[in-house]
Amino acid sequence: MKQFRSFIRKEFYHILRDRRTLFILLGMPVIQIIIFGFALTNEVTNSKYAVLDNAKDIVSQKLIQRIEASQYFEGATRLYSYDDIAKAFRKGAIKIAIVIPPHFAEDLGQLHTAQVQLVADASDPNVANTLVNYASAIINDFQQNEFNKDQQLPYRILAEQRMLYNPQLKGAYNFVPGVMAMVLLLVCTMMTAITIVKEKETGTMEIMLVSPLQPLLIVVAKAVPYLLLSIINIISILLLSVYVLEVPVQGNLFLLIGESILFTLVSLSLGLLISAGSNSQQTAMFISLIGMFLPTVMFSGFMFPVENMPKPMQVISNIVPAKWYYTVVKSVMIKGVGFKAIWKETLVLTAMLFFFLGMAIRNFKIRLA
Amino acid sequence: MQPDYAITAKDLTKRFGDFTAVDKISFEVSRGEIFGFLGANGAGKTTAMRMLCGLSLPSAGTATVAGFDVYRDNERIKKRIGYMSQKFSLYEDLTVKENIRFYGGIYGRSDLFIKEQTGYLLQHLRLEKEGNTLVRALPLGWKQKLAFSVAIFHEPDIVFLDEPTGGVDPVTRREFWNMIYEASAKGITVFVTTHYLDEAEYCNRVSIMVDGKIEALDSPSALKQQFSAASMDGVFLQLARKAKRTEG
């Protein structure tokens, strides 16, 4: 026990004395949250738009008011003909035009169907897409409220999850779980792998092996400081997301932290496994980045929705631990569900933990070659 | 500028903060001379050598290398010198020929020159068969001899050797010194540091640094006489024991 404590103390000296790395480790989540939460978000607010209201009835007026009231659209330009639309776009004055057909209210009232045309400037496809989604959502929302019986607008509305659980359509909801997965993976996997390989490089591992120290103890002691560091990161990400990005934690906070620690442990054991197979810090870093970080970005679902991927890719995504963790965080933090809804994901992560840890211990070399 | 001198240093000083690593050293090295540059660990040898190679600017004093001023012309100096150290000399993951090509290339030698000289060099080192072998696979002694050949490949005026023979077996060590003599006979000035004090005897003149200063500078036989020591070992120990400095 004393050996263990002394080993951990030494690890803390290493971490605390390397101020620059420590700063990066603790600052990274903050910076990522800010970058993803604000800068990189695909949210588009206060977009200039135009309305061509051919109906000019009560319902169309109400719809326009509703659109104007949202934070996404502002400064409506009134148009009077189709030609005006093209002109407005060419001037760059608007990003989207909403065309309401004549007899809008009548059609709705009698035929129960009506069409609204959304015209967007697709030279920036992302913005166009987002704005069309926003507008559709507002129209959908509008018709649900106004005609809340079995009436339906024939307009096909994209029923995205985000809109179900994210009524304000906040992009940050998607990024917080993603950033958590990324930061934990980066800190735990890469840093543990590097710190163990560093001892091989400096030759201190030789002495460690020659000592009566249990190999398992070396492995575990290396991981402990990064577990603590990760808990700090989890807390700072949650604080930032609640107080800065205003993404509340809907579910049980302790369940969320518990699941995060589970994922941290998975990442740590992956780091240990990588260290067993690398002899230089460079190799360890490359394997961590390319083998772990990229798949996390690609397959966890926070950058690119997994459901839209081809079938083989979806299958591959299942072996990426971050995918499961991402689902857990989204479920607990944003949907506010309890353990019952995520037991399957928890089980997968636990199985992964035992598998990777077992492999890491098995592959830990008690000799040099 | 004295044309007969390959290196001149006058009150050359290097300070790091309030630590004076090299403290007003003055000496001249003649063309073609083999100059031994000795000193205990931390005496300031490496710092002094870096200033002469144009890698680090002196804090005070003057120095010329191959006739060029170390303050103003350090880029020119670099073209006229060769450098080899025990720690870094050749790329282990390149073959013998690739290493020669690479170094010939950085000094801007023509392809024809490189090709001709490579053949000659390999023959001279009896490495003809190993031209396409990775340097990693060569025995240490061969590596060091090859590294030296590469360091003088571009026919520099001066070659700086930093502990070139560390860990090399006694036979190869002597073969290495033979190569140094050959280079010196061709007019190349050799500036060498070593921890083997018997090698100090092979130098024309030897300087011994203690705590940043040159405490002794003369031919090995004159030094032995001056310190009434039987060998250079004795001279070195007498001087180095006086050292007070502990920094590395």
Add this chain to the structure above:
Amino acid sequence: MEKIQVNGIVKTYGSKQKKLTALDHVSFTVKEGELFGLIGPDGAGKTSLFRILTTLLLADSGTATVNGMDVVKEYKAIRKQVGYMPGRFSLYPDLTVKENLAFFATIFQTDVNENYSLIKDIYEQIAPFENRRADKLSGGMKQKLALSCALIHKPTVLFLDEPTTGVDAVSRKEFWEMLKGLKQQGITILVSTPYMDEAALCDRVALIQDGHIMQVNTPADVINGFGKKILAVKSSDMLSLLQLVKQMPGVLDAYPFGEYHHLVLADEQVKLDFPGEVTVKETAPDIEDCFMLLMKNHAA
């Protein structure tokens, strides 16, 4: 009692096509309390042998015991009883002198005070710099700290892999003084070095080259076994003198040796004529002379 026994150890690296033999049937024994030197250049196989004996590496064939225990089967027990200082500077550069020592003490299940008397003489020299980070120490001080760390658990056998490489002559002398002191405390020491002059400071030495042990003997007997007469010659022009003596009949070998050239003569009867200004004297062989002769015989 034999503290270390090495029996026909073979170690090769690389694939079958390009095999590199690091150790070729190496055998020797080290007695209790002996200061035993493994003398040979870099690449001779010294480090591989050290790693096999400290249980870090498995040999291809052959057996070895340390303290009577097998290095393969009883590696755990050996690891508790030996001290090891690897060739590379293997301390934590970002920890202070004190922290390094305390850390190594705990991983070897002891504390600094328990065996302090053993390292007292060595550690006192670096104690004034206790709070300095290890990477800010000079070469000699690093070496003392590494030795203190290797000794802190009072090992019965100490393995020192090239402790004096790259260290200046003064620090080397001091280091050997320390080893003598440790030997007097009854510790068996196996030390490797590429510096031939250090052989004379050992009780017995093994001369190793290309994975092959050329001789195991006391330094005095290595020299006595040289069996050839050596002349030391010098003149004002050493280079041409060397060319001259190399051509002389009866001269087996001639090479520079400090301020002289050494001439190894074929037998006692050889009489040589030198130009007037050449100083000639008969001299006793040095370990380095012996090593070179053995290398030549081995190559032939």
